[in-house]
Amino acid sequence: MNTDRPIRLQTENVGVFYGSKDAVRNVNVSFRSNTVNALIGPSGCGKTTFLRAINRMHELTPNTRVTGKIMLDGQDVYGSDVDPVDVRRRIGMVFQKPNPFPTMSIYDNVVAGLRLAGEKSKVKLDETVERSLRGAALWDEVKDRLKAVGSSLSGGQQQRLCIARALAVEPEILLMDEPTSALDPQSTQRIEDLMESLKQQTTIIIVTHNMQQASRVSDTTSFFLIGDLVEHGATEAVFQTPKDERTEAYITGRFG
């Protein structure tokens, strides 16, 4: 684990409730700057629920409540003086299913977040489109057809477009919710390759079902089980010398 890097995000006793049911309990974890952090665990373990608590996406679902603190650079994103819109600008998100805006061009998709933030300068928008698409390793494939609609791309390209769209606003954290589960192996490979370069510019927290993926791409791994964070540590350590026997059972494939 790159212990020399500063802590970017730290959670204190985070819990998430759907109505009266607690889906996630007492999560205390920290993620360092410019690292890739994997959240793993069987279906329904709360890893996606926890991920969505980080950028306050749960507020869109009625009867959902988040407790505890999530400190981004020392400031609680749930603080009373913090605007959730602002939080979501600083913490980007890529979803399980590629979801480009189907009526917008590739160009407009990439700058959507910037336009929402009020950016109007054509020069700045053009720059951002190229930088973000290069960042998402999509520039060479689409530079000649930036005016084409985003949904004309293949699934893997659409997901990289969504990554570019998230990168365009230069997020401090990039949340990825099983970003390759809807993609073919080749597209998955490209996105995994991409993560190594993405962490130069941001901090990634990725939910994945795929343990090989977690071990390939991440610096740290957090293992969730039935709403509890069972184990968190350097990926190598978690996979090779897990401290908890439940972690060992999961990564050796005895359940999940």
Add this chain to the structure above:
Amino acid sequence: MKATIPQPRRGSGSRADARFQAVIVALASIVLVTALAYSVVLLLNGASAFGREGLGFVFGSNWDPANGHFQAFPFIAGTFFTAIGALVIAVPLALAASLFIAEYAPDWLANPVAYLIELLAAIPSVVYGLWGIFVLIPATLPFQKWLASSLGWSAPIGPGLFSAMLLLAVMIIPFIAAISRDVIKLVPNDQREAAFALGATKWEVIRYAVLPYARAGILGGVILGLGRAIGETLAVTMVIGNANRFPQNLLSPTATMSSIIASNFGEASSPEFVSSLIGIGFVLLVVALVVNFLARIVIARLTPQGTV
């Protein structure tokens, strides 16, 4: 090894199939033949009106049955004015209602409101007409008078172009609102989340993600409303004033294609008069077909291509 694929049963089964197909084709043909037949009948019976007046039937404004002049442009214009005016009033209101129901209101409020709006669509148009005469016109007459006096128009009598637009707007709101609500609800949640995750506010999510995605369907609802507004007869006849001339201003009495047919058919004494009314019916049919055809093209172009 020989594959054992179950064969479709021959004999009585396939004969029954053939009979069923014949019945279906026959029933479907009846619909087609009927549609074709009444287009032809309208054209044939209206043909003499076109023959007498030529293009003047559609572009001329002299409608004077007593002296045998039948030029229908004022009514064609009346249909367009009332329909477009109704859309201008109805679309923003219907869209606002559908957004409220689909995006803002909690379920306990959204469901009854949606039900009430749909109920409006079930009211017979003669009832709308009565409501127009006894409620809408008296209620808006002070505004009409104020408008006329401030713009220097002749004093309004109540029934007229404006009253027809307003009543039609009320009548088509339920159609547009119900369809818009349905298509807005069909916008995938991941589209909303995509916008939220970029830091969009609720209104920005609607503007950037929801409305663009739903635009083709909303337009479909608007076209349905337009079709209804173009064809609506009874309620319009009751509040438009039935003056056989081009309206002088927004408030003056005039007529539409459908209202002139409805209000004159009983008294149409001469064959020329009858054929002119049927000719208007034919024009109305053509207008309705063209509107539908254009709508299909526009909707197809606006429909978002599928994402993965």
